[in-house]
Structure formats: C-alpha cells, structure tokens
Amino acid sequence: MSFTLNDLPLRDDLRGSSPYGAPQLDVPVVLNTNENPHAPSPELAKALADAVSDAALTLNRYPDRDALALRGALADYLGHGVTTDQVWAANGSNEILQQILQAFGGPGRVALGFEPSYSMHPIITRGTNTEWVAVPRGDDFAVDTDAALAAIAEHRPSVVFLTSPNNPTGTALDLDDVRRIAEAAPGVVVVDEAYAEFRREGTPSALTLLEEHPRVIVSRTMSKAFALAGARVGYLAAHPAVVEALQLVRLPYHLSAVTQAVAVTALSHADELLSTVADLRAERDGLVDWLRGEGFSVADSDANFVMFGLFEDRNRVWRALLEQQVLIRETGPDGWLRVTVGTAQETAAFRAALLRATGRR
Ligand SMILES: *Cc1c(COP(=O)(O)O)cnc(C)c1O
Numbered sequence: 001m002s003f004t005l006n007d008l009p010l011r012d013d014l015r016g017s018s019p020y021g022a023p024q025l026d027v028p029v030v031l032n033t034n035e036n037p038h039a040p041s042p043e044l045a046k047a048l049a050d051a052v053s054d055a056a057l058t059l060n061r062y063p064d065r066d067a068l069a070l071r072g073a074l075a076d077y078l079g080h081g082v083t084t085d086q087v088w089a090a091n092g093s094n095e096i097l098q099q100i101l102q103a104f105g106g107p108g109r110v111a112l113g114f115e116p117s118y119s120m121h122p123i124i125t126r127g128t129n130t131e132w133v134a135v136p137r138g139d140d141f142a143v144d145t146d147a148a149l150a151a152i153a154e155h156r157p158s159v160v161f162l163t164s165p166n167n168p169t170g171t172a173l174d175l176d177d178v179r180r181i182a183e184a185a186p187g188v189v190v191v192d193e194a195y196a197e198f199r200r201e202g203t204p205s206a207l208t209l210l211e212e213h214p215r216v217i218v219s220r221t222m223s224k225a226f227a228l229a230g231a232r233v234g235y236l237a238a239h240p241a242v243v244e245a246l247q248l249v250r251l252p253y254h255l256s257a258v259t260q261a262v263a264v265t266a267l268s269h270a271d272e273l274l275s276t277v278a279d280l281r282a283e284r285d286g287l288v289d290w291l292r293g294e295g296f297s298v299a300d301s302d303a304n305f306v307m308f309g310l311f312e313d314r315n316r317v318w319r320a321l322l323e324q325q326v327l328i329r330e331t332g333p334d335g336w337l338r339v340t341v342g343t344a345q346e347t348a349a350f351r352a353a354l355l356r357a358t359g360r361r
Contacts, residue, residue, distance in 0.1 A: 013126060020123055025327055029349045031340040032329040034167070034195070034305050036227035038276045038343070044269050048262055055261040063257035066247075070260045073267040074235050078220075080207040085240040089255060089263070093194060093221040093234025098124050100217065100236075102249040104158050104188050105130030112151060113161035114143045116168060116332050118192060121161045133157065141169035141299055145177045149184050158187035164206065165195045168332040170301030172203045182213045188242070190217045195303035197225030197277050198284070203302050207237060214239040222263060224304060225277050226270075233263045280304050284341045290351060294360060299336075309336040311358075320357035326350050 006015075022033050040048065071087040078087070090096045101124055105111055111125040112133040122132040135151045138144045143162065152160065160181060164173035173191075182189045191206035199205070206218050217238040223229040236242070266273060284301055291298045291308050299307045311317050314337050318330045326349055328339040339350055355361040 011129075013129065017123075017126065020120060022329060023327065025322070027322065027325045027327050029326040029342065029346050029353075031342050031346060031350060032327045032338075033229075034224055034303070034340045035229045036225060036276060036280070036304070037340075037346060038227055040227065041272065044266075044272060047269065048265050051261040051265040052258055055257045058257060061257075062253045063255065063260055065253050067255050067260055070255070070263050070267075071235075073264050075237075077267055077270055078207060078237055080205075080210070080237075082207065082210070082237045085243060086210070086237050087235055088238070088243045088246050089233060089235040090250070091232040091234070091255065091259065092223060093192070093219045093236075094120055094124065095232075095254070096219050096234045096236050096246075097121070097190065097192070098128065099246045099249050100188065100190060100219075101125055101128040101130055101159060103245045109159075110155045110157040111159040111161065112155055112157035113163075114148065114166075116141070116166075117161065117163045118167045118194075119331070121163075121192075125159075130159070137166075137169070137171075141166065141171045143173060143177060143181075145180055148177075148181055152181065152184050152186075156186050160185045160187065160189045161192060162189060162206075163192040163194075165193075165199060165203075165302035167194065167303065168305070168307050168329070168336075168338040169299045170303045170305060170307055171299065172199060172302040175204045175206065175209065178206050178216075179209060179213070182209065182216050185215070188215045188217055189213070190219055192219045194219070194221045194224055196220060197274060198281055198304045199302045200281070200285075210237060210239070214241065217242055222266065226266065226273050227276070228263070228266055228273070231259060231262050231266070233259060233266075280341050283344060283347055287339075287341060287347055287351075294355070297336075305338050305340045307332050307336050307338045311335050311337065317354075317357050321350070321353050324349075324353035324356065326353040 072084045075082045075084050075087045105128050107129045110131045113121045115134040125132040133155050219236045222233040296308045
C-alpha cells in the first residue's frame with residue numbers, strides 16, 4: 001500500500017504547492033544560484049577553523065541568544081550610522097524574511113510583491129498563512145510606482161516586498177520610488193538587498209531611508225557577495241522596534257555558536273571576502289555587452305547575474321547548456337534565462353556553450 005503526501009493531514013493551503021527547487025547537479029560549471037564563485041582562501045579557512053575550534057570548547061552551553069557580537073560586527077560593516085540594536089541576524093536572509101512574516105503577516109493579512117521577483121517571497125508568505133498579492137512589473141522590469149500605490153491602497157498589505165537589485169531581472173529600484181511606497185504602505189516595507197554589494201556606481205541603498213522611515217526593513221545576506229552561502233547567515237537593518245518584534249517569534253538560540261563564530265570571523269576578513277566583487281561586476285558588465293553583441297535581449301543588471309533571452313523554447317536552450325556541463329537557471333518571465341556571473345573561465349565556458357546551443361557557431 002503506498003502512502004503519499006496526500007494521505008497526511010497537510011494544511012489545505014499547502015496541497016498542490018511545490019518546494020523551492022533550484023537543481024543541485026554535480027557539473028563542472030555551476031552558474032544557477034548566484035553564489036560567489038571564489039571559495040575562501042586556505043588562510044581564511046584556517047581562521048574560520050580556529051574560531052570554530054574555540055567555539056567548540058563552549059558547545060555544552062547555549063549560544064548568545066541575541067548574537068550581540070555578530071550584530072555589532074554587521075552594524076560596523078553596514079556603516080550609514082547603523083547601530084547594533086538596529087541589526088538582527090538569522091540563518092540566511094530567508095529566515096529573516098520568515099521571521100518578518102511571522103511577526104507582521106499571518107491569517108487575514110496580505111503580503112505584496114512585484115513579479116517577476118524572488119520565488120521565496122511568495123513561498124515564505126504562504127508558509128506563514130499570509131495571502132500573497134503579486135503586482136506585475138513593467139516591460140523594463142521596473143516597479144511601476146503608480147500601479148504599486150494603487151495596489152497598496154486596494155490590498156492594504158501588512159508587508160510589502162521590494163527587491164533591489166531584483167532577482168531574477170537584476171533591476172535596481174530608484175530610492176524616490178521606495179520612498180513613495182514606504183510613505184503609502186500601511187505596514188512594513190522590506191527592501192531585499194541580497195545583491196547590494198554588486199550595485200553599479202551611483203545606485204543607492206535603502207539603508208539611507210532608515211532614519212526617516214521606521215517601517216522600512218533592509219534585508220541583506222552573507223550568501224552572495226560575501227561568498228558564505230554555506231554558512232547560512234542573513235541579517236537586516238531596521239528600527240530597533242522591528243528587532244524587538246522579531247525577538248517575539250524567533251526560536252530561542254536560533255543562531256548556533258558555530259554559525260556566530262564563523263560569521264564574526266568572516267566579517268573581520270571582509271576586505272578579502274569582498275575583494276572579488278569588483279572583478280565580478282566587471283565580468284558582469286562584459287557579459288551583458290557580449291550577449292547584446294550576439295543579438296540577445298539582456299536586462300540591465302546591478303547584481304551578479306544576468307537575465308537574457310528571448311527564446312521560443314528556453315527549456316531546450318537550458319538543456320543544451322547542461323549537456324555541455326554548464327548549469328544555469330530556468331527562471332524569470334517566459335522566454336528568459338538567468339546566468340550567474342562566475343570566474344572568467346566559467347563565463348567563457350558559458351559563452352561557448354551558449355553559442356553552440358543557439359546555433360550561432
Ligand atoms: C539569494 C537570495 C537571498 C539569500 O538567501 P539566503 O537565505 O540569505 O541565502 C535573499 N533574497 C534574494 C532576492 C536572493 O536572491
């Protein structure tokens with residue numbers, strides 16, 4: 001007798017939904033989840049191991065529940081006058097987002113976002129029994145502020161998601177638009193800045209809005225520019241009252257002593273970890289130019305990935321790349337694909353594979 005998911009007392013609203021699922025395939029060129037392609041140096045690995053070794057001597061005790069040392073180091077890193085009591089940290093920014101929904105969403109409440117955008121926003125929203133409202137972006141993938149204000153007036157969301165630079169399009173938001181949305185929104189406005197460090201020169205961060213807007217939350221991560229996806233560390237900057245709210249829903253001791261030690265040590269080596277960002281930005285700009293030169297449509301990118309198209313059958317192109325050992329992501333609006341910026345060699349492998357996959361060479 002076969003027993004399946006359908007035989008379990010699963011919540012009605014979860015029936016028929018799918019888990020987050022970027023394929024994890026073992027191929028030589030992995031350009032599908034926007035990681036930094038550069039691994040920590042052996043010296044940094046040694047420093048991390050020493051920090052873990054010290055933490056190991058205290059593992060009989062619960063860790064610092066409030067992660068004060070880590071939050072202080074993150075505040076220093078962010079600058080903009082951000083203080084420790086304005087910072088909160090968790091196991092990836094996904095946990096940060098979940099805690100935000102636990103505190104400010106819930107049954108009878110709405111979270112609103114602008115699609116195409118990060119697929120975890122609706123997944124986390126629904127997982128916390130919150131209603132998801134999607135407002136479409138314009139043809140240039142920007143948020144249409146008038147449409148945004150109209151949707152906010154109609155749905156009165158307790159959480160608004162803005163992603164800047166946006167995933168999967170790479171589009172950064174104008175701060176004036178964020179300001180207008182923050183002024184109109186009745187609840188919290190989460191600016192997901194997972195890719196902030198890859199912004200092009202002159203693209204501002206919403207950190208500059210925190211002073212005037214106590215309901216704006218800027219969410220960041222160490223998974224992308226910081227090259228620390230495996231450690232699972234995300235964080236936010238917001239008014240201290242927001243941090244107090246999240247402390248009502250977080251699990252006690254959610255951040256292990258090992259995670260805290262690794263993150264604090266990584267932050268003390270921030271210069272080294274971020275030293276590849278300038279190269280990756282240059283590689284990204286070169287890739288955008290090259291794709292356009294080959295006649296592809298390409299969305300402007302302030303992130304470490306590029307969305308390009310247009311393909312009548314994008315799945316065929318995705319598979320043709322995979323057959324050549326290059327894994328990218330089949331995501332975004334119909335006809336588009338997304339590729340993460342890798343090392344120069346990885347990007348070269350991608351270019352060659354794409355030319356063959358599309359019959360250009
Ligand atoms: C990758 C990504 C994150 C990061 O998630 P972590 O849980 O911190 O690894 C958050 N938001 C967006 C838009 C992303 O693309």
